[in-house]
Amino acid sequence: MKRKPITARELARMIGVSQSAVSRAFTPGASIAADLREKILQHAAEMDYHPNAIASMLSKSRTNIIGIVVSDMQNPFYPALIEKLSRALQEIGQQSLLFNIARGSNLEDQLSALRRYNVDAVIVISATILSAQTLLWATEGRAAILINRIIEDVDLSCVACDNAQGARAVADHFHALGRRHVAYVAGLSHTSTNSERRNAFITRVAELGMVLSTQIEGSEYSYHAGRRAAMKVVENAPKTDAIFFANDILAIGGIDALKEQAGRRVPEDIAVAGFDDIAIAGWPHYDLTTFRQPVDEMVRVVVQMVEEGSCAPGKPPIVKRLSGELVIRGSTAPAHHGCSAMPG
Amino acid sequence: MKRKPITARELARMIGVSQSAVSRAFTPGASIAADLREKILQHAAEMDYHPNAIASMLSKSRTNIIGIVVSDMQNPFYPALIEKLSRALQEIGQQSLLFNIARGSNLEDQLSALRRYNVDAVIVISATILSAQTLLWATEGRAAILINRIIEDVDLSCVACDNAQGARAVADHFHALGRRHVAYVAGLSHTSTNSERRNAFITRVAELGMVLSTQIEGSEYSYHAGRRAAMKVVENAPKTDAIFFANDILAIGGIDALKEQAGRRVPEDIAVAGFDDIAIAGWPHYDLTTFRQPVDEMVRVVVQMVEEGSCAPGKPPIVKRLSGELVIRGSTAPAHHGCSAMPG
DNA sequence: CATGATGTTGCATGCGCATTCATCTTTTTC
């Protein structure tokens, strides 16, 4: 029952042309007369002929496949990014081959697949897990771009949001609102996104003369981690009147815990800001002030790099820092000095 | 700089064996002496040789690639499913090639890619957009499985949650809580998931002698659609004391709108139930009673079908209905007015 | 009309590996 697909050679024989002609008919810009191409394409449609991409990959060096390495699909930021990225890649004729790296399992095995499929480029969206060494090995000899992860030492191109800009914007915003005791809640502490946001935030807080009331070490980027962190903040530093969470999903957990578990009002008692601007941040219930990552521009830049091959191996690595935008919503508001309700 | 990868032939020549031997060394179960294989693998590791998957695909009929057709990554249910699915597929040596179908764009173009890459199987996760005809065409001649979408007429295998069971469980639960005026909020009305849930719910509601106070036509599966629908419910049928939303993301929007916009208490005034059991449903703030789809089992079944080739073309289509489980949380509780819930 | 330039076509070959077949080696069996 499994009808074997028709090949170019068979089609050619039926029409009475050479197999080359068929190949050229399907190759944009190939040297072929317009009427011949037309004729072949028409017959091809009739015969339901589709060029075999695998064979094409073997002949050409290109596969038209981009390997996308992910590991954290829990944080809604990533599915949204992947969706836009895969759409944009499709528009330039590239398909996305997913490499879903599971924490703890043997990376070599999983990544050797990445080497065997001759993907045209590798886009690493996973902020975590992979060491620089592993990344280098996995992307050896092919174009590679890291998204939202900067690695200084090694030759890998990166596209990332200007985390420091965002963190400073949040600090400035807190300051302008009259907040004075601010806290930072970390994400995964060894990620560049986290350390950049933290360092810039802390520095700015000091510059502005605010007090860094506490700093919560990160465990992961998740709603529940955000809840736990928020409780630690009110426990460690009850006077805290503003919290900057390393990302939105943490902040959202934090808001819920602050309101429902710690009995604080947001934003009256504690202002909350996040980072990313995921869809949930815009839900009226959370209405989270956050620093919006320029996702569309990140995608555009990445796709352009892929298309132009400017991230090819051997070329100097390109590091793109894109600026984002502070989105001010209801989770932050001016401080009301004097009437601070301190339960407990 | 782009070091061309070493080929089997080159490696063979260096070791002083035939290319066949190299190929066999990497082929489990091939006829080759253990010590020779060992030697080859060792040299291969040294020389950083990795079999070229593309060439392998061309020789064998298998590509070890599964096409995954998605269209709706907004609903968190799908990213979660895709993550588990891609992991499970990786474990049986299959990679996932993403086909992200954008609404409105020319499907033929996007799906012709699906035909050109000789994927071993196609898994369609998109509940929407694709017509049965399009699906048939896209999966022509290859194994295909639809997840959460049942199409009766055509020869396609499906794996789905027992939507009717879930809807009945919700109706029963509402009844047991003493709710009497229940509403249904639809998702995308032309999807099988929606119609199955609606029909079973309405039927059961009637059987139990409850009143279907209103029914909101669906537009999409989204938080904001859920909010709008909830407002329509309280507007159309103020006496409604329980709402069954076609899925969780609708229900979550509904809860927020009911509480914050309509001024109703959940669950005291209105009980709310959803369907799916996405992560957000378990967040303390929502604490949503919902019918849990057996995602892990769905993935297991799908992967097994792929592995066994039981969904191959020509074979009779397999339709698997998996039962889920009602997860009772805080968004539903016994009605206070008059008639109480039945014990135990 | 002669010449070259340009455009079009088919032939042949190769991409890198899997696999069949024939050959040769080792083991088993009576």
Add this chain to the structure above:
DNA sequence: GAAAAAGATGAATGCGCATGCAACATCATG
């Protein structure tokens, strides 16, 4: 110990398409 069976290996071929090359056709130019 001889014959047969099983195992191991290499040479050769093909998977389906892209492309360099040569052959040929068409056209412009002098």
